[in-house]
Amino acid sequence: MIAVSSLLAGKYDEYSRLFIEIPFLPCQPDLHTAPGGRYLKAFHxxxxxxxxxxxxxxxxxxxxxxxxxxxxxxxxxxxENVVDRIEDYIVQIEIPVKG
Structure with a gap:
């Protein structure tokens, strides 16, 4: 995960957290949960x-x-589990939209 503020500052490799989808995990105080609502989604x-x-x-x-x-x-x-060449790698990018 990269903070939007870092991206806006041109720091595209300033990863600060790891994002892993974990189904059926109860909320815990030290876990970040992706906010609900609208997201802007793109693929690379x-x-x-x-x-x-x-x-x-x-x-x-x-x-x-x-x-x-x-x-x-x-x-x-x-x-990522089936790609042989980096040119074929696909990343989904999702960023929450405020409001």
Missing amino acids: KGSFDRLPGRYEEIFAFAEAHGLTLHEFSYETGIN
Whole structure:
């Protein structure tokens, strides 16, 4: 997970937390739970060195549509268990929309 504030500052590799989906886990005080509500979702295919460009597109889209992104970006590898080449790797990016 990367804080939206870090992404907006151009710090695209400032991961501060690890995001893992755990079904049926009761809430616990030290666990972060993704907020409910709307998310802006995008996909990135290919090398991680091109991921900053996708984030720039996401922020441009959000600005053009009056969306305020907040908290953290959640990145999920879609096909990481079956991909042979980094060029085929797909990452789903989800960022909560405020309001």
